[in-house]
Amino acid sequence: MTSTQTSPLPFLKGHGTENDFVIVPDADNAIELSPASVARLCDRRAGIGGDGLLHVVRSAAHPESRHLADEAEWFMDYRNADGSVAEMCGNGVRVFARYLQHAGHVTAGEVAVATRGGIKRVHLDKDGSVTVSMGRAVLSEAGVTVTVDGRSWPARNVNMGNPHAVAFVEDLGHAGNLFTEPPYEPAAVYPDGVNIEFVADRGPRHVAMRVHERGAAETRSCGTGACAVAVATARRDGSDPAASGTPVTYTVDVLGGTLVITEHPDGEIEMTGPAVIVAEGTIEPAWLSPPTGIQEIETVND
Numbered sequence: 001m002t003s004t005q006t007s008p009l010p011f012l013k014g015h016g017t018e019n020d021f022v023i024v025p026d027a028d029n030a031i032e033l034s035p036a037s038v039a040r041l042c043d044r045r046a047g048i049g050g051d052g053l054l055h056v057v058r059s060a061a062h063p064e065s066r067h068l069a070d071e072a073e074w075f076m077d078y079r080n081a082d083g084s085v086a087e088m089c090g091n092g093v094r095v096f097a098r099y100l101q102h103a104g105h106v107t108a109g110e111v112a113v114a115t116r117g118g119i120k121r122v123h124l125d126k127d128g129s130v131t132v133s134m135g136r137a138v139l140s141e142a143g144v145t146v147t148v149d150g151r152s153w154p155a156r157n158v159n160m161g162n163p164h165a166v167a168f169v170e171d172l173g174h175a176g177n178l179f180t181e182p183p184y185e186p187a188a189v190y191p192d193g194v195n196i197e198f199v200a201d202r203g204p205r206h207v208a209m210r211v212h213e214r215g216a217a218e219t220r221s222c223g224t225g226a227c228a229v230a231v232a233t234a235r236r237d238g239s240d241p242a243a244s245g246t247p248v249t250y251t252v253d254v255l256g257g258t259l260v261i262t263e264h265p266d267g268e269i270e271m272t273g274p275a276v277i278v279a280e281g282t283i284e285p286a287w288l289s290p291p292t293g294i295q296e297i298e299t300v301n302d
Helices: 035-042 090-102 223-236
Strands: 009-016 019-025 052-058 074-080 109-115 118-124 129-136 138-148 151-159 163-168 195-203 206-213 248-254 257-263 268-274 276-283 297-301
Touching (some): 009 090, 035 052, 090 109, 090 129, 129 223, 151 223, 223 257
Parallel strands (some): 074 109
Antiparallel strands (some): 009 019, 009 276, 138 151, 151 163, 195 206, 276 297
16 A cells, blocks of 8 residues: 555455455545565454455456456455465465455355456355355465474475465364464475465365464464365375266365365365455554554454
């Protein structure tokens, strides 16, 4: 955001299985979001707080999505909590679609959302859940070894439009505190960083996970991560819908709730879970300038 902002800036707060986001509506792409300003907004002590930021822009107004405007009216310009740009966020796209419904831009039913990871088809169910067609997983043999507190595990390389390393552990506590990124080798496999999931079995086609998200540390949930986990677990269990012709569904417990992931024979992956808007308000323009004293945020609960 620029220091020339003179009027209060509207924002909302939402979450999907407690993966929370600052939402900045900006249909005409008129607000400059610098990495520093995004990091300030996502700061849990000095800002609004969030695992990431959803910049809501019409596809035709953003240079990265103009070519998608005929397929999707809205572009999810997603940023990590540290201000870095990300390709996709599965929980984020559910919350993004819920915001479009909240704002009256769409109604229950189907909506297309443009992302840096391509067009995502979203279904807003009348029961409040949101189902997202997440695309296809790309599995690579170029895996890594992840190490925490002297323990090491091989991790499956799964790309869901963003990179993931999925490690199977006996106990989720083995992941450590996840305040910092667990070291992995060889680092060259993920030149732009990676989301690292630790997975433990809970029952037939039922697993639990913890995740260190690239640019955000541990989060309560990661939608693309849950999809990567479901695919990696299916392959570990000997299931491949493309070979069997039968869809495979896994329940994935995250710290903030539960997601249901289905992989279809054509490779398409669907994720179903909740998405809610919890608050909205305005950010005072003086707060958008470099900090010189007390930062003011006016928040109105929805």
